[in-house]
Amino acid sequence: MxxxxxxxxxxxxxxxxxxxxxxxxxxxxxxxxxxxxxxxxxxxxxxxxxxxxxxxxxxxxxxxxxxxxxxxxxxxxxxxxxxxxxxxxxxxxxxxxxxxxxxxxxxxxxxxxxxxxxxxxxxxxxxxxxxxxxxxxxxxSCNTTGILRTIYSLRSFGIKNVQVDIIRRAADPREIKKGPINSITLDPVESPSHHANDVKSVMPDLKIVTRAAIVPTTLMHLHQMTIKFDRKTEKIEVINALLKTPRIVLLSSNSGVHSTAEIMEIARDLGRKRADLPEVAVFEGSINADGDTVLLSYAVHQESIxxxxxxxxxxxxxxxxxxxxxxxxxxxxxxxxxxxxx
Amino acid sequence: MxxxxxxxxxxxxxxxxxxxxxxxxxxxxxxxxxxxxxxxxxxxxxxxxxxxxxxxxxxxxxxxxxxxxxxxxxxxxxxxxxxxxxxxxxxxxxxxxxxxxxxxxxxxxxxxxxxxxxxxxxxxxxxxxxxxxxxxxxxxSCNTTGILRTIYSLRSFGIKNVQVDIIRRAADPREIKKGPINSITLDPVESPSHHANDVKSVMPDLKIVTRAAIVPTTLMHLHQMTIKFDRKTEKIEVINALLKTPRIVLLSSNSGVHSTAEIMEIARDLGRKRADLPEVAVFEGSINADGDTVLLSYAVHQESIxxxxxxxxxxxxxxxxxxxxxxxxxxxxxxxxxxxxx
The missing domain is CATH 3.40.50.720 (NAD(P)-binding Rossmann-like Domain)
Known part of the structure; x- marks a missing residue:
């Protein structure tokens, strides 16, 4: 135009x-x-x-x-x-x-x-x-965007509080001077990490705590999320909510995918430019609902989200x-x- | 059809x-x-x-x-x-x-x-x-193909002998169980590595010795090649020969590229499917001609070459x-x- x-x-x-x-x-x-x-x-x-x-x-x-x-x-x-x-x-x-x-x-x-x-x-x-x-x-930021999309998707169940343990990639694929290359590094030692405040810059009333550690990989971040809802929540409700939210994709239990490397390989196989995956990628098999508490794991492609x-x-x-x-x-x-x- | x-x-x-x-x-x-x-x-x-x-x-x-x-x-x-x-x-x-x-x-x-x-x-x-x-x-194999294309490109100068020190990637990007992830591993300790014989399976009369070491990366192999020719050879002759050979590309000196990570990033930026680079990628700046001997460094994309x-x-x-x-x-x-x- x-x-x-x-x-x-x-x-x-x-x-x-x-x-x-x-x-x-x-x-x-x-x-x-x-x-x-x-x-x-x-x-x-x-x-x-x-x-x-x-x-x-x-x-x-x-x-x-x-x-x-x-x-x-x-x-x-x-x-x-x-x-x-x-x-x-x-x-x-x-x-x-x-x-x-x-x-x-x-x-x-x-x-x-x-x-x-x-x-x-x-x-x-x-x-x-x-x-x-x-x-x-x-x-x-990328991590904050990942948290916000996921929380937004599940907001209708009533969110009491959220905890996210972020396992961060060390550098982007093209970066040849950053590390760590042989360490698991708390970033920072103190909790909450800055991500909690960054989430609140968009959702000021959310109760959230975050921690972050950096690991020697370049591909994606991984989030280990724990959400406490106002009510008992079933796994199938969580799956259905995620399935209908834009910019979130599920890695089906029968795909066998259990790593950021495999997710990036799928992005390559699908012919995505630069093998990008701007969607939050949730491992369906990771969703664990126990009473009012739900655990889930998802990956965030820091270069494109x-x-x-x-x-x-x-x-x-x-x-x-x-x-x-x-x-x-x-x-x-x-x-x-x-x-x-x- | x-x-x-x-x-x-x-x-x-x-x-x-x-x-x-x-x-x-x-x-x-x-x-x-x-x-x-x-x-x-x-x-x-x-x-x-x-x-x-x-x-x-x-x-x-x-x-x-x-x-x-x-x-x-x-x-x-x-x-x-x-x-x-x-x-x-x-x-x-x-x-x-x-x-x-x-x-x-x-x-x-x-x-x-x-x-x-x-x-x-x-x-x-x-x-x-x-x-x-x-x-x-x-x-x-991928490494042998890389050597053969390069040698073929320069054959007209008359090749006396070739030495290649191969720095191998440890695993492909999608492989999540292979290593090493924190070691430089001779593969094997003895020289020549199997690559020399593999080259000879196609060019039986070539005098070649190869060595290989594995390093913790997934992107590409790097070859450190030394060729002795029958005659004095100029850098510009080598560049011109490489420039006109199919399936070989040069990374220009003014591109600033000096790593496999940057080469793969270019493949991503160019929109290549899976960020593949089936061409041998020669670092123009690495070409060093001294009398009858030429040194050059190039990268080999093991997944696609x-x-x-x-x-x-x-x-x-x-x-x-x-x-x-x-x-x-x-x-x-x-x-x-x-x-x-x-």
Whole structure:
């Protein structure tokens, strides 16, 4: 659509490149350009696919010396778009906000920024409608998004309290300098981990405690969730609620899947670009209902889970499309599923 | 093409599923079916995409109990095809050969089988023409294929001898029970490793020595190659030879790429299915020419490098298409590149 909203993505890393791809897939949005700081293989790919590349003014020569074509500076990118998605490394978004403000442009930030620097923290299913009239929105982090979708799916049973033990991946597949590579590291030692507060930035009244440990793997996070409901809850009720929630998929008991490696292999086999899985992936066999308490285990693909949320955040700020419509448009365009994964 | 050669793939694991996909992509071949032993997620995917699934007779009930539709037994699959690609685990191909023989069907085996059990060991560029009139052919292993393509590319300079130090990945991404996960393991301690002999099964006169060590990673193998030529050789000659060889790509010096993780990330970014990279990936910056000796480093994607070779082996046995045509048809259908990767 020629008259689509012009979206610029500031920061073309793990999350930024996926958001840029997702913007291109939406009929009502157009990608006006992306920014990068380093002239590396991702910049070469951008040139190859013909996306406008903007860089810091002082780095233009570095890019040109590496044979990479540059469309302009980052302020020029900001001026030429309708809305910015900031996917810069954690903390940089807060610094860039001034630039966005002075250009009068709304912006969507990522979970690496402080919740206080925006008007609202965002998870599409939970609080899409509250964005109306807001200019600066923050999509919560991957782990928080996973918790929120799952809680949202089961909210109708009445949630007394939630505990999540998060087993985090150490680094993304492309990261070659991060660890640990031979340790299980509490992150942090103290509980609750920051995730509980991050969940509350979207669902302020939820009683939740979280802990996190990092393990030497790159593929996905795993959440060990325990929910206490207001009433006795049956396993089949939990399954049925999860099956009908967007952006959640179940790994059927008869699939034999019991690892993040196998989930990622399915994403590869299904031909997903980059083998991404933006859905929360719940192990059906892990669901254990005992009276008012339910245990369940699910995996979160840290590289892609927030991507559809960013697309919805753009539409929520635009204020022309309802929540259900936006989720449906985003998921259809991106091939995001609900129900059993296979 | 309705009259395409009917190909059955026995064994639908890491290699088998990729060969099945590649067969479907060829206009002159059709996939008649595949076999599996275990009713797991890969079987569920086969049902979903509608591929005929054959299983051992004694396992039919197990599959049906898991809700998976079965088309017949493995002998029925063998009888209903024109040629078999055997992608069963190493050693099983030799056992299955009897079945193929009694059905009078030609077969392509993988590098896990002994070289003596076939008429010829195969690498498309090196000995496609020799397959004429042969019935049982073995595509050499991933590491051997990587060595052979590279050597073939540089053969015109006159090769005196070759040494390859192979740094092997420990397991494929989907394998959750293999290691090592915290060791560098000589495999074997003695040199040469079996790869030297495997290379000679295709190039009997080549002087080559190989060593191998396994490291805790899943992505790709890395080869540290040293070639002594009959004459002084310039770096630019090596680059030019590699640039014009099919199924070899160069990682340009200005790309900044210096790891298997980054190569796989590029494969993801390029939208390759399963993030596969069937090409040998040479680090341009690693090429060091000093007199008659050249050092170079390249990566080998163990999951996919032999897939195009299997397709060519089918055509080589069929005997109707020339080597250059087959390589071109295969590579065009599969999107396999030469030249700089990006």
């Amino acid at each position: 020629v008259n689509g909203m012009k979206v610029a993505v500031n920061g073309y890393g793990t999350i930024g490149k996926r958001i840029a791809d997702a913007v291109i897939m939406q009929n009502d949005l157009q990608l006006s350009g992306v920014s990068k700081v380093t002239p590396d293989y991702e910049a070469l790919i951008l040139n190859k696919i013909g996306t406008n590349l903007y860089v810091p003014e002082q780095n233009i020569k570095k890019f040109e010396d590496a044979g990479i074509t540059v469309s302009g500076t980052i302020p020029e990118m900001v001026n030429s778009c309708d809305i910015i998605v900031d996917a810069t490394p954690g903390g940089y978004g807060t610094k860039y906000k001034e630039l966005y403000q002075s250009a009068g442009k709304p912006a969507v930030f990522q979970g690496g920024e402080d919740a206080n620097m925006v008007d609202l923290s965002f998870c599409a299913m939970c609080n899409y409608e509250l964005v109306s009239g807001k200019k600066y929105v923050r999509v919560v 927030v991507v559809p949320e960013n697309i919805d955040a753009i539409r929520a700020i635009q204020g022309k499309v309802t929540k259900d419509d936006s989720i449906k448009i985003t998921d259809t365009a991106m091939g995001i599923k609900r129900g059993y994964l296979i | 309705v009259n395409g050669m009917k190909v059955a793939v026995n064994g639908y694991g890491t290699i088998g599923k990729r060969i099945a996909d590649a067969v479907i992509m060829q206009n002159d071949l059709q996939l008649s079916g595949v076999s599996k032993v275990t009713p797991d997620y890969e079987a569920l995917i086969l049902n979903k995409i509608g591929t005929n699934l054959y299983v051992p007779e004694q396992n039919i009930k197990k599959f049906e109990d898991a809700g998976i539709t079965v088309s017949g037994t493995i002998p029925e699959m063998v009888n209903s095809c024109d040629i078999i690609v055997d992608a069963t685990p190493g050693g099983y191909g030799t056992k299955y050969k009897e079945l193929y023989q009694s059905a009078g069907k030609p077969a392509v085996f993988q590098g896990g089988e002994d070289a003596n059990m076939v008429d010829l060991s195969f690498c498309a560029m090196c000995n496609y023409e020799l397959v004429s009139g042969k019935k049982y052919v073995r595509v050499v 032999v897939v195009p070779e299997n397709i060519d082996a089918i055509r080589a046995i069929q005997g109707k298409v020339t080597k250059d045509d087959s390589i071109k048809i295969t590579d065009t259908a599969m999107g396999i590149k030469r030249g700089y990767l990006i």
